[in-house]
Amino acid sequence: MSNPQKPEAGPVISDEDFLKFKEFFYRRTGIDFETSKRYFVDKRLVARIEATQTNTFRSYFTFLRFQASGDELQQLTNVMTVNETYFLREEYQFRCLVDSILPEIAGRKAGAEQIRIWCIPSSTGEEPYSIAMFLLENWPGINQWDVEIISSDIDTNVLRRARAGRFSERSINKLPAHWLKKYFTSVGEDYQLCDDLRQAVEFTRVNLSEARDTAKYRDFDVIFCRNLLIYFDDASRKAAADTFYEALKPGGYICLGHSESMSRTSSLFKVCKFPEAIVYQKSLELK
Numbered sequence: 001m002s003n004p005q006k007p008e009a010g011p012v013i014s015d016e017d018f019l020k021f022k023e024f025f026y027r028r029t030g031i032d033f034e035t036s037k038r039y040f041v042d043k044r045l046v047a048r049i050e051a052t053q054t055n056t057f058r059s060y061f062t063f064l065r066f067q068a069s070g071d072e073l074q075q076l077t078n079v080m081t082v083n084e085t086y087f088l089r090e091e092y093q094f095r096c097l098v099d100s101i102l103p104e105i106a107g108r109k110a111g112a113e114q115i116r117i118w119c120i121p122s123s124t125g126e127e128p129y130s131i132a133m134f135l136l137e138n139w140p141g142i143n144q145w146d147v148e149i150i151s152s153d154i155d156t157n158v159l160r161r162a163r164a165g166r167f168s169e170r171s172i173n174k175l176p177a178h179w180l181k182k183y184f185t186s187v188g189e190d191y192q193l194c195d196d197l198r199q200a201v202e203f204t205r206v207n208l209s210e211a212r213d214t215a216k217y218r219d220f221d222v223i224f225c226r227n228l229l230i231y232f233d234d235a236s237r238k239a240a241a242d243t244f245y246e247a248l249k250p251g252g253y254i255c256l257g258h259s260e261s262m263s264r265t266s267s268l269f270k271v272c273k274f275p276e277a278i279v280y281q282k283s284l285e286l287k
């Protein structure tokens with residue numbers, strides 16, 4: 001019988017285990033956990049060891065690496081990601097999109113072409129849905145152009161929530177009251193996004209650090225990649241820049257989070273200082 005005074009010992013993650021896991025997870029996702037994140041990582045590893053009843057880090061790590069379906073790697077990835085986001089976060093970039101970027105792109109396209117936007121990472125969807133609302137509310141071209149918004153994330157839980165379109169008060173509190181009224185209905189303490197907007201964004205699972213996942217993402221006019229590269233190290237940021245270069249059309253733009261910079265990562269893009277924001281552009285002349 002267990003002694004109620006003495007808590008039963010759970011799985012322990014040693015320094016060596018942490019380093020092994022850190023290296024493995026980095027290779028799979030590009031995410032670089034610094035030692036300062038040790039508590040965050042250990043807590044989640046212990047929870048997954050318990051959930052899978054593998055009992056020790058060593059058995060769990062073997063299970064994780066050799067499970068053919070990859071389900072446990074996905075479960076673990078879902079708990080290791082940081083999904084912080086909200087509507088109209090870094091709004092100045094959406095303003096830049098409608099006032100500077102899209103007019104420039106539309107000016108050099110024939111009217112029948114599509115305008116394609118890729119938003120990665122989507123997290124729970126607030127960012128791509130903000131883009132859709134911003135276009136509807138602030139871009140006259142929306143009636144004339146066929147705009148496609150695709151949004152991706154590595155985390156399957158956030159994608160499920162994004163598709164459902166149910167948001168908390170915390171998520172929506174930067175939205176103007178008339179947008180809230182127009183696009184949402186209250187459901188208890190939450191807000192349900194209308195079907196028209198939910199259907200305006202296609203959500204897909206993509207690991208940005210996995211070439212097999214990103215290979216079919218091509219011919220985008222604009223990419224939003226905000227608040228992801230901060231979790232990467234220099235090598236994975238550089239690989240992400242190469243991926244974005246391949247995914248963009250000539251003359252396409254990329255928007256990063258306010259603390260992220262492409263100039264420090266790659267020389268593939270030109271810096272564009274628009275009045276509203278600094279963004280990066282793939283050259284028009286190259287293929």
Ligand SMILES: C[S@@+](CC[C@H](N)C(=O)[O-])C[C@H]1O[C@@H](n2cnc3c(N)ncnc32)[C@H](O)[C@@H]1O
Pocket residue numbers: 029030031081082083084085086089120121122123124127152153154155158206207208209225226227228257
């Ligand atoms: C802090 S959120 C940023 C969400 C949104 N772009 C924003 O700025 O509000 C970071 C997201 O990156 C996703 N992520 C982490 N590694 C990824 C990878 N290798 N590929 C795709 N998404 C990834 C996480 O699942 C998480 O949802």
